[in-house]
Amino acid sequence: MKTFILLFLLLTVASAGEIVVVKIKGEINEGTVVEIQNAYEVAKKENAEILLVELDTPGGLFSSTQKIVEMFLRSEIPVVAYVERGSICASAGTVILLSSHIAALANGTAVGAATPVGMTPGTENKTINYIASYVKDLASVRGRNAEVAEKFVTEGLSLTAREAYELGIVEILANSRDELIKELDGRKIAINGMEKILDTKTYRIIEVGRPLKAEIYSFISNPAIAVVMLMVGIYLLIFGLTSPGMFAEIIGAILLLLALAGLGFVNLDYLGILLIFLGIIFLIAEILTPTYGALSVASIISIMLGLMVLVKEPLMPQEFYDFFLKFAIGIGVGIAVVMTFIIIKIIKVRRKRSSVGEVVGLRGEVLEFKDGHGFAKIRGEIWSIESEEKLSKGDEILVISRDGLKLKVRRVEDRRGAQSGDREVA
Secondary structure, three states: OHHHHHHHHHHHHHHOEEEEEEEEEOOEOHHHHHHHHHHHHHHHHOOOOEEEEEEEEOOEOHHHHHHHHHHHHOOOOOEEEEEOOOOOEEOHHHHHHHHOOEEEEOOOOEEEOOOOOOOOOOOHHHHHHHHHHHHHHHHHHOOOOHHHHHHHHHOOOEEEHHHHHHOOOOOEEOOOHHHHHHHHOOOEEEEOOEEEEOOOOOEEEEEOOOOHHHHHHHHHOOHHHHHHHHHHHHHHHHHHHHOOOOOHHHHHHHHHHHHHHHHOOOOEOHHHHHHHHHHHHHHHHHHHOOOOOHHHHHHHHHHHHHHHHOEOOOOOOHHHHHHHHHHHHHHHHHHHHHHHHHHHHHHHHHHHHHHHHOOOOEEEEEEEEEOOEEEEEEOOEEEEEEOOOOOOOOOEEEEEEEEOOEEEEEEOOOOOOOOOOOEOOO
8 A cells, every 4th residue: 555655656746747937026137038048948958847937027128028028939838927916017027928828917916017218209109119019919929919918008008917817918817826827727828839738737846046147147237237337447447548557457448348248238329329438538638638627527528418318228117217317327427527537637647747757868966876776866856876887976977768766877977067957968
């Protein structure tokens, strides 16, 4: 009897279907793409019955959303998108939900509100029409109510879970994961033109965590972080090139490359890019031809205006733009003011030092000299000197070259008519 029970348990476990679960929380970005791709690879490896994507997102990057949608449309594994209690699904999240094979909501949740926000005047209608067509076609492919889906974009429509179910936007209402899995049993779906019947009578949950690669991509593709890296990278690069030896240009170049990689996933306004580069040109011009701060102010204003219109992401939540404008302007202008001040000050100091320290061709008097090295007074300053000649205290010398703080000199044979510190005329 015990053997029979053990055999029965083993057969039950062996026949249990794997359900791979990935939880998507926060704004959709390139890190989300990596996270879902990783979960999909695990599902394929485990020959899973279902890939369950639990959504909790207010929106995100349009390019990243499109990649996820494409992944779902081509998936060889049934994809179920689920919004559990306490979660939100708006904008980009709604688009992802519509692309799944089966969509489910918990009572008390909502879906919709995918109207593009934060758009530059003149391009808004074109973008709305494009995304509306994209969402409508997506709903049609999955056999959902295309007209209602279109209104998510054109009218900012938002539906409760019950309304979405009754209007044919989602297939299942379930208040928990277990309830959802029971509802999935026996459902028929089409995978690459073939019908598949889901079997979830027995199942085993495999929860997939977020890989390190997803964390990195999520970090650099965050528009706010990418902008900070861009600003710091640009100014450190300029700072390093004007003050070599401090390795600032290396750090700046690394940050600049990371920023450009991150911004490569973000839809940008060319006007913003142009204004930022114009600000950089103003700063370089200030360094090369000082205007007592006029070009520095122009640089800061140009960069500030560029940051205000830089990001043009239609499916990011309105809260992002409210935060981004304050954050980008505050951080951007703060970094610009501080770094511009430091760079200009350093340039002025270096020019002053260059003027004061230019001693080649001047004459001086030896103060001390032994074994080819010593000290001399030149134009009131004490310098370290070296010479192949034998010099004595009081000898008049002529500076013939300079290496850092050390001068190479030779003796002046005729001291008549020459004052110490006068430049020799050839």
